[in-house]
Each structure stands twice: as C-alpha cells, then as structure tokens.
Amino acid sequence: MLGRPGYHIRRALRNMRQSPFLSLASIATVALSLALLAFFALAVLNVQQLMASWGDEMAIVAYLDDPPEEKVLQQWLADIRAYAEVQDITYVSQPEALERFRERLGPEAGLLDGLDAQILPASIEIHLREELRQRTTLETVAGQLQQDARFEDLTYGREWLEKFEAFLLLLRISGAALGSFLMFAALVIVANTIKLTLYVRQDELEAMSLVGATSLFIKLPYLFEGTLQGLIGGVLALGASLLVFRLLLMDVLAKLLMITGIDTIHFLPPAWQVGLVLGGGLIGLLGSLFALRKFARIGPA
Amino acid sequence: MIQLYNVTKSYLRGQNALNDITLKIEKGEFVYLTGPSGAGKSTFLKLLYCAERPSRGQILINGRNITRFGVQRIPLLRRDFGIVFQDFKLLNRRTVYENVAFPLEVTGHKRFEISKKVYQTLKQVGLQHRLNDHPLQLSGGEQQRVAVARALVVEPLILLADEPTGNLDPDVTLEIMEMFKDANARGTTVVMATHDRQLIRQFPRRILELDAGCIQMDDLPC
Structure with a gap:
C-alpha cells in the first residue's frame, strides 16, 4: 500500500x-x-x-588606586592573562577613564572641564571566555584574583548578575x-x-x-x-x-x-x-x- | 463455502440476536435469508463480513475460521465479498466510475485494468452512459445498480445483499434480481436478506427463515 x-x-x-x-x-x-x-x-x-x-559585557574590573610603572603593569597584565578562564584584558589608564566618562556624559561633558585625570582610578577590565561568562565562574576568578594583594579592589556586579x-x-x-x-x-x-x-x-x-x-x-x-x-x-x-x-x-x-x-x-x-x-x-x-x-x-x- | 457451528450473538441488552445457529452454505448456492424485522438477518450478514463477532460458536468461510480474525486479516477477507445494502452506501462526492473503481483501487489493480473492468461491469448493469454522473444525480434504482456493480466488479466469491430491493419499485427489483442470478450463474455464492415473499416465490431458491434469532425453516425449492 x-x-x-x-x-x-x-x-x-x-x-x-x-x-x-x-x-x-x-x-x-x-x-x-x-x-x-x-x-x-x-x-x-x-x-x-x-x-x-x-552578558557579553560581563567583566571583572580591577581598580588600581596607584597605577604601577609600565614594566610592572605589563607583568601584572601577563599574570592575569595566565588564568585559563580569561579571554582578553583591557587596561584603562586614568586619562582614558576620564575620556570615557566624558563620552558618556555627552552634552554634559563640560562639567568635567578643568578636572585632573587623577580623579578617576586606572583599571583592568578582565573578560572571560565566552562559554564561561556566568556568575559562578566570575565569582571563582574574582575570588582567586582577590587573594592577590595587587588586585584587592574588584567589582563584577554580583547582585546585578544574580x-x-x-x-x-x-x-x-x-x-x-x-x-x-x-x-x-x-x-x-x-x-x-x-x-x-x-x-x-x-x-x-x-x-x-x-x-x-x-x-x-x-x-x-x-x-x-x-x-x-x-x-x-x-x-x-x-x-x-x-x-x-x-x-x-x-x-x-x-x-x-x-x-x-x-x-x-x-x-x-x-x-x-x-x-x-x-x-x-x-x-x-x-x-x-x-x-x-x-x-x-x-x-x- | 460458509459454515456456522452453534453461532450465538448476544448484545448487552441480554436478548440473543442469533441463537445457536448451525448451517452450511455450499459454493455456488443462492440462499434467501428471510424473516420478520429484528429476526437477525442483518446480524447474520454482519457476522459473515466481520462487522460483528459471534458471542459463541465458530464461523468458517472458504475453510478459514474467521471467528477470531484480527483487524489486519479482515480487509483481506472482505475482498472475497461483494456487499450490497438497502441504502446503497455509495460515495456521493465521487462519480459512478469512481464508486465502482474503488474496490479495485483498494486491491492495487493497474489503472488500465480498472478502467476496463469498471466499463464492462457498468455495461452489465446498463449504466455505461452515466459513468461521469454522481450518485445523487441518479434514481434510486440506478444507485442500487451502481452498488451492485461495485459489488460485482471484483468478481466476488460471495455476494451478500441486505434487503437490496427494499427501496425499489417492482421493475427495478426484477432487474437487480436478474443481475444476482447472472452473478450466481457465474459461480458466485449469493446470500440475500429479504422479507419480500413475492420475490422469493418469483425466483425460488433455498430459504433460511429466521425468527427471534433461531432458524425456523431451512427449505429448498421443489
């Protein structure tokens, strides 16, 4: 049939x-x-x-109160890159941080006129590998980094992530x-x-x-x-x-x-x-x- | 050809539609099944084409015990039958040709074979000129002739007819009976349920008279 x-x-x-x-x-x-x-x-x-x-914007940000010299900084960055979970890192210097802030303020950017770049801390933005971008991994990596005295001041938006x-x-x-x-x-x-x-x-x-x-x-x-x-x-x-x-x-x-x-x-x-x-x-x-x-x-x- | 041994059919109401029937119908016989309304004539036919199962007893068709046939085997059994009903049971959305061709399509015949056989059979019943009409465009007698053509086109071993002339006028009744006689002459066993005494007198054949589910008379014509 x-x-x-x-x-x-x-x-x-x-x-x-x-x-x-x-x-x-x-x-x-x-x-x-x-x-x-x-x-x-x-x-x-x-x-x-x-x-x-x-989720793509999920990152750990390590604030550096006192940015080290270039040679030392490169060593710090290399140490962070050594983590298996890390995909890439971006160093944001104090002038760059101020520039970003200025961009975000848009028409109100004039408020920052005359201010020194030193008012904002330098930072290292740490992006994890795509498949690991979740709260638990962020917590683990942030925990490990926090053990290191150089990166004590960390943020990764824990509450927001939850x-x-x-x-x-x-x-x-x-x-x-x-x-x-x-x-x-x-x-x-x-x-x-x-x-x-x-x-x-x-x-x-x-x-x-x-x-x-x-x-x-x-x-x-x-x-x-x-x-x-x-x-x-x-x-x-x-x-x-x-x-x-x-x-x-x-x-x-x-x-x-x-x-x-x-x-x-x-x-x-x-x-x-x-x-x-x-x-x-x-x-x-x-x-x-x-x-x-x-x-x-x-x-x- | 058809053997029934102690066949009883009872429904939920408790009363037996058929009661301990034992009989034999030989190949090529023409048998009338007669009796008043509710005597069990239709139930008898339904048991033969497996629309009902007996409550007790055994039924053999052509040597096969059909009593416990599974649903897969029932279609194959029905291909040995031609069945004609009082209410024709034609497909009103299909043409006369399609209605008669349908049993051949079911059995997987080739198209050219189908058209040849359908035309021949419609010629036998005198409807070759109406093959493109639909059943509702035909008279009652013509519709019954289409139903007979559908039953005969497969050259059945057994023709079952349930009050086939019940709704027809006397002239058409005679035409239908002639068709049944022709089929019987070609070797088809015919079992026809009717309560038309005059018809039985006109075409005398073996009579099985049922009453309240029992065989009251099994009589051969002189």
Whole structure:
C-alpha cells in the first residue's frame, strides 16, 4: 500500500478539492496557531538576544588606586592573562577613564572641564571566555584574583548578575512553557478540525472498509492531507509573521528595545523558519492521526 | 463455502440476536435469508463480513475460521465479498466510475485494468452512459445498480445483499434480481436478506427463515 504514494497524494488532493471550506478551516487554524507562536518566539528571541548582549559585557574590573610603572603593569597584565578562564584584558589608564566618562556624559561633558585625570582610578577590565561568562565562574576568578594583594579592589556586579540570571531563567522557562502550551493548543484545535472533516466523510470511511481497504490504506490519504494542510498553514504563518514583523513589529520592538541600547531587531533565524513550517506539517500529521483513531475503524466495535 | 457451528450473538441488552445457529452454505448456492424485522438477518450478514463477532460458536468461510480474525486479516477477507445494502452506501462526492473503481483501487489493480473492468461491469448493469454522473444525480434504482456493480466488479466469491430491493419499485427489483442470478450463474455464492415473499416465490431458491434469532425453516425449492 505504501508503494503507491502518488495514488494516496492524488486522493488527498482530491479530498481537499472536494471539501475546500473544511480544508481552509484546517489550514487557517494551523496558520493562526503557528503565527501566534511565531510572534511569541520573535519577542522571546529578541529579548534573549538583548540579554545575551548584556552578558557579553560581563567583566571583572580591577581598580588600581596607584597605577604601577609600565614594566610592572605589563607583568601584572601577563599574570592575569595566565588564568585559563580569561579571554582578553583591557587596561584603562586614568586619562582614558576620564575620556570615557566624558563620552558618556555627552552634552554634559563640560562639567568635567578643568578636572585632573587623577580623579578617576586606572583599571583592568578582565573578560572571560565566552562559554564561561556566568556568575559562578566570575565569582571563582574574582575570588582567586582577590587573594592577590595587587588586585584587592574588584567589582563584577554580583547582585546585578544574580538578578540577570534569574530573569534569564524565568524567560527561558516561561518561553518553553508558553510555547509548549501554544503548540498543544494548536494540536488540539487542528485535531478537532480534522475530526470534523472526517465526520463529514464517515460514509466514505465505512464504504472503504467494506470493500476491503486496510486501515493504512484508509488512513494514508488523510494523513497526507493533514500534513499538507499543516505545511501550508506553516508557510502562511511564516509569511504572515514576516509581513507583520516588517510592517508593524519591527518599529514597535525597535522603539521598545532602543531604550535598552539594542539597535537591531531580528526576525526568526532560518532554522526556526524551517522549524515553523515543518512544525505545521507535524501538527497536521499528529492531528490527523489522533482524529483517525476514532473514525478509521475496520473490525467489530 | 460458509459454515456456522452453534453461532450465538448476544448484545448487552441480554436478548440473543442469533441463537445457536448451525448451517452450511455450499459454493455456488443462492440462499434467501428471510424473516420478520429484528429476526437477525442483518446480524447474520454482519457476522459473515466481520462487522460483528459471534458471542459463541465458530464461523468458517472458504475453510478459514474467521471467528477470531484480527483487524489486519479482515480487509483481506472482505475482498472475497461483494456487499450490497438497502441504502446503497455509495460515495456521493465521487462519480459512478469512481464508486465502482474503488474496490479495485483498494486491491492495487493497474489503472488500465480498472478502467476496463469498471466499463464492462457498468455495461452489465446498463449504466455505461452515466459513468461521469454522481450518485445523487441518479434514481434510486440506478444507485442500487451502481452498488451492485461495485459489488460485482471484483468478481466476488460471495455476494451478500441486505434487503437490496427494499427501496425499489417492482421493475427495478426484477432487474437487480436478474443481475444476482447472472452473478450466481457465474459461480458466485449469493446470500440475500429479504422479507419480500413475492420475490422469493418469483425466483425460488433455498430459504433460511429466521425468527427471534433461531432458524425456523431451512427449505429448498421443489
């Protein structure tokens, strides 16, 4: 029976042609559910990206009250570079610190006129390797550095980091929970819509079983139909979310996130786009499978 | 061809639809299953094509004990049958051609074979000119002829008919009976449930009379 996929696909297409409204209802259901999921994923992804960009700025800063001579400083920097966790370090001299401060003040920079660079301490910014940028590693490295009398005055924003990590965790958990809920809701709605289409075709299913069709032979066209409707729904959801993203969301999200310093809003990455369409197909397939359990019965009840 | 040994079918209500039936129908026989409404005629047929399972007893079709057939084997069994119902059970969204072709598609026939067989069978029942029509465009008699064509196109070993002429006028009834007679003459065993006494007198064959699930009479015509 499986050796004739062309036949089953032709039957699936014919079924769709014969019940255009029911097919459209299934496609629309998948498309709406997935579009909702896509919008949600867009928001979560962009916020996560923002969080990740904040994570990139995670660094340990060692303040030097009294900057040493160049030769000694180079030795200190070499000692810090020797840590396996450290990716790179930046020495910020007192004049550079004042210059940065001036830049940050922007139009108010005039306030610093006449001040000596000595008012700000020199510092060493220590960036860890990307995969180690988390609170625990920062704590460990900072602890080890603090053992060294040269780097007593350290800061790495411990409290902020704790809140940041908790927020990131909450975002991931709520994202996964809401995403799963939306997927499940989509599956239930699609299964019920397909059940309706099967209810209309109950006579057909009965007639098929009476002339000796196997359960698989009866089910295959409906499984193809469900999968195809799901895939079409997935493509529509992707198109709709791209359209809404371009016309509306990009501006709104950009304005919201601008405040936080992020300047580029991203659409779903290609793997997610493919996943959305394939997810539509999977929802359609599973929906048909659930619906068929009740309707495509061959033997005695 | 068909053997029943002490077959009983009871439903949840407690009353037996069929009660301790033992009988044999030989290959090529034409048998009427008759009796009042609720006598067990439809249940008898359903047991043969495995839409129901007997509560007790054994059923053998063509030497195979079908009593405990699993769902995988039931479709293969049904391919030996042609089944005709009082309410036709046609696919109204499909054309006459597609309705008759369907059992052949199920069994994996090639397209050219299907079109040849469907055309021949529709010619037998006199509907070769209506193959592109849909069932609801046809009269009741024509719809039943399509149903008969669908049953006969697979050249079944056994033809089961459940009140096939119940909704038809006398002229169409005679046409349908002629088709059954032709199929029987070609070697198909026919089991037909009917309560039409006149029809039985007109085409005398073996009669199995059921009443309250029991065989009241098993009579061969003189």
